Structure formats: C-alpha cells, structure tokens
Amino acid sequence: MPAFSTHAAGTAVSKEPxxxxxxxxxxxxxxxxxEDVVRVFPDMIKRSVPGYPTIVxxxxxxxxxxxQPDSVLYDLGSSLGAVTQALRRHVRTDGCRVIAVDNSVAMVERCREYLNGQDSMFQELLPVEVIEGDILALKFQPASVVALNFTLQFIAPEQRTALLARIRxxxxxxxxxxxxxxxxxxxPEEHALLTDLHVAFKRANGYSELEIAQKRSAIENVMKPDSLEEHRERLLAAGFSKVVPWFQCLNFASLIALP
Ligand SMILES: C[S@@+](CC[C@H](N)C(=O)[O-])C[C@H]1O[C@@H](n2cnc3c(N)ncnc32)[C@H](O)[C@@H]1O
Ligand SMILES: O=C(O)C(=O)C[C@]1(C(=O)O)C=C[C@@H](O)C=C1
Known part of the structure; x- marks a missing residue:
C-alpha cells in the first residue's frame, strides 16, 4: 500500500490510518x-467529519x-493546509496571497512540507505564508476571504465573539x-438523531465502538460546538450583516458570513 494519498487539491499527504x-x-x-494526531490527521478528519472533502x-x-484584488486570504487553524491548497488552486484574483495560521508546531511543520510539494506540482499558485501562532493574537491585514474550517469550536466560547469582530x-x-x-x-430529539447518525457514519468508516467512545471523551473538554442559532446571533453581534448556510451533512455545517 502506498504511504501517501492525495489532498482534494492533488498533492501527496500522509495516508497513515x-x-x-x-x-x-x-x-x-x-x-x-x-505529532501523533498530525501523522494520521488526513485519515482522521475524512473519516470523522461528514462532507469534509466536499467542504474543502x-x-x-x-x-x-x-x-478581491490585492488582499489577503486567511486560513485560520490551517492544520495541514488542505484549505490553503484549495484556495491556491482556485483563486486567480490579482495580488491575492494566502496566510495560513496554526498554533500547533507539529501541524505547521508538516503543512509547510505539503505546500512545498504543491509548489513543485502546480504552476501559477497564489503565494503563501504559514505562520505558527495563536489566531487570538493575530494582527489582521485587509482580507477578502477568511476561512475558519472546524477551528472556532476549539476556541474558548467566551473569546469567540471578539475574534469574529476582529475578522469582521x-x-x-x-x-x-x-x-x-x-x-x-x-x-433534544434533533440533537440525539443527528448524533446517532454521526456515530453511524464513523462506524461505517471503520471506527469501533471503543474508538468512537474514547475519541468522544478526548474531545469533550476541548471542543465546544454551538447551535446554528448561536452562530447566527454571534456573527450578527460581531458586525456581520448576513449569514447564509451553504452546506450541511448530519451535524456538520458550513456558513458564509458577509461583512
Ligand atoms: C480541526 S483542525 C482544522 C482543520 C483544517 N482547517 C482543515 O480544514 O483541514 C483545528 C486546528 O486549529 C488549530 N487551532 C486551535 N486553536 C488555535 C488557536 N488559538 N490559534 C491557532 N490555531 C489554533 C489546531 O492546532 C488545529 O490544527
Ligand atoms: O466530532 C468528532 O468526533 C470529530 O472527530 C470532529 C473533529 C472536528 O470536527 O474537528 C474533531 C477533532 C479532529 O480534528 C477531527 C474531527
């Protein structure tokens, strides 16, 4: 079995299960x-997040x-740079560049390697900079696209509004x-149904009951999801004018928020 598979954007990433x-x-x-999570992350996120490849x-x-011309595209909580790679492949606007930020040293190191791989495989990609740092301490430059792809849920709930206001x-x-x-x-019924269906998704992707249960207790103190209503209210409170959900698969969703 080859040791690498491909990101949606086409470059080689670790295939370790x-x-x-x-x-x-x-x-x-x-x-x-x-480091342990970094080694298996492409497999973990694809088997854990319904719709992840479609979203990316x-x-x-x-x-x-x-x-918009001459602006920055931010990938906040970039992990291995899957979103950054998609941005670089699709955006052709003059003067745009990508800034990817993550506070995990292990993620940032591997992300830089993968982006070097993307540079050697494709031409005319947007320039990119990968910053190791806390997105809560980031000084933002004028930006036209900001991606928070499964990152806000790891930020302390009381710090979420301020971060979104700075992005706005x-x-x-x-x-x-x-x-x-x-x-x-x-x-409660909707929550229970979609949670059960997410467990069924994980089971169908080869995770055992033990793996599912242990992962659940590993993330419960560090990852605090909100409801769609809470997201909408918080985004409006942070100064966004319009919130448009564009994708949902089971209990995972993606929203567009307009300034
Ligand atoms: C679920 S992963 C994001 C997945 C990635 N965006 C993708 O689409 O493949 C969450 C990432 O956010 C990073 N992260 C969490 N809190 C952060 C913070 N305060 N500053 C920067 N990065 C953070 C983690 O290190 C992790 O790599
Ligand atoms: O809810 C879960 O079980 C998950 O595994 C979700 C999730 C996420 O949404 O980021 C949690 C941690 C890993 O980064 C991969 C996926």
Missing amino acids: DRLFAQPLAQVPDFAFN ENLGVLAAQFA QALVPGGALILSEKLRFND
Missing part, C-alpha cells in the same frame, strides 16, 4: 493537535467569488468569512 483510540486507555487524555474543495470555489473589521467590501463547524442542536 487513524488508530489513536483503538486500544483501551486507562485514562483518555484531552485531545491535542500533537468548494471552499476554493466560494473563495474565488469573494476574493479586517474584511474588505465584497469579502466573506467562511465558517465550518460541528453543530449541536437545541431540540
């Missing part, structure tokens, strides 16, 4: 984006509609924030 939670753990540690590829298509301030006219998140639902 995610077995991080396959053995019983005496105590399940809090989930962290460390279409994020490039959407971004091309909102990109950085957005130029015609630009957009694209926000993808795992959702929770205010209606």
Whole structure:
C-alpha cells in the first residue's frame, strides 16, 4: 500500500490510518493537535467529519467569488493546509496571497512540507505564508476571504465573539468569512438523531465502538460546538450583516458570513 494519498487539491499527504483510540486507555487524555494526531490527521478528519472533502474543495470555489484584488486570504487553524491548497488552486484574483495560521508546531511543520510539494506540482499558485501562532493574537491585514474550517469550536466560547469582530473589521467590501463547524442542536430529539447518525457514519468508516467512545471523551473538554442559532446571533453581534448556510451533512455545517 502506498504511504501517501492525495489532498482534494492533488498533492501527496500522509495516508497513515487513524488508530489513536483503538486500544483501551486507562485514562483518555484531552485531545491535542500533537505529532501523533498530525501523522494520521488526513485519515482522521475524512473519516470523522461528514462532507469534509466536499467542504474543502468548494471552499476554493466560494473563495474565488469573494476574493478581491490585492488582499489577503486567511486560513485560520490551517492544520495541514488542505484549505490553503484549495484556495491556491482556485483563486486567480490579482495580488491575492494566502496566510495560513496554526498554533500547533507539529501541524505547521508538516503543512509547510505539503505546500512545498504543491509548489513543485502546480504552476501559477497564489503565494503563501504559514505562520505558527495563536489566531487570538493575530494582527489582521485587509482580507477578502477568511476561512475558519472546524477551528472556532476549539476556541474558548467566551473569546469567540471578539475574534469574529476582529475578522469582521479586517474584511474588505465584497469579502466573506467562511465558517465550518460541528453543530449541536437545541431540540433534544434533533440533537440525539443527528448524533446517532454521526456515530453511524464513523462506524461505517471503520471506527469501533471503543474508538468512537474514547475519541468522544478526548474531545469533550476541548471542543465546544454551538447551535446554528448561536452562530447566527454571534456573527450578527460581531458586525456581520448576513449569514447564509451553504452546506450541511448530519451535524456538520458550513456558513458564509458577509461583512
Ligand atoms: C480541526 S483542525 C482544522 C482543520 C483544517 N482547517 C482543515 O480544514 O483541514 C483545528 C486546528 O486549529 C488549530 N487551532 C486551535 N486553536 C488555535 C488557536 N488559538 N490559534 C491557532 N490555531 C489554533 C489546531 O492546532 C488545529 O490544527
Ligand atoms: O466530532 C468528532 O468526533 C470529530 O472527530 C470532529 C473533529 C472536528 O470536527 O474537528 C474533531 C477533532 C479532529 O480534528 C477531527 C474531527
């Protein structure tokens, strides 16, 4: 079996299968984006997030509609740069460049390697800079596209509005924030149904009951999903004028927020 598969955008990424939670753990540690997760991340996210490849590829298509000349496209919580690669492939607007930011050293190192791979495979890609840092401390430049692809859910809830307000301030006219998140639902029946269906999705992708249960306890203290209503209210409170959901698969969704 080859050691690499391809990102949606076409470059080689690690193909190591995610077995991080396959053995019983005496105590399940809090989930962290460390070296172990980095090695299996492409497999983990594809098998855990329904619709992930569709979201990533279409994020490039959407971004091309909102990109404005001489502006920055941000990929916040870029992990291995899947979104950055899609942005670089799809956006052709003059003077645009991509800034990818992540605070995991292991993610940033591997992301840079993968982007070098993309540079050697394709021509006419947007320039890119990968910053190792906290998005809460980032000084934003005028931006036309900001992608938060499954990142906001890892930010402390009380810091989310301020971050979104700073993103709103950085957005130029015609630009957009694209926000993808795992959702929770205010209606208990809807929440239970979509949670069960997400478990069925994971099972169908080869995860055992033990893996599913241990992953659940690993993420429950570090990842706090909101409801669609909470997202909409918070985005409006942060100064966005319009919130348009463009994708939902089970309990995972992606929204466009306009300045
Ligand atoms: C679920 S992953 C994002 C997946 C990625 N956007 C993609 O589409 O493949 C969340 C990422 O956010 C990063 N992250 C979490 N909190 C952060 C912060 N405060 N500043 C920068 N990055 C952060 C994590 O290190 C992790 O790589
Ligand atoms: O809800 C889950 O079980 C998940 O695994 C989701 C999720 C995410 O949404 O980011 C959590 C951590 C990993 O980064 C990959 C996927």
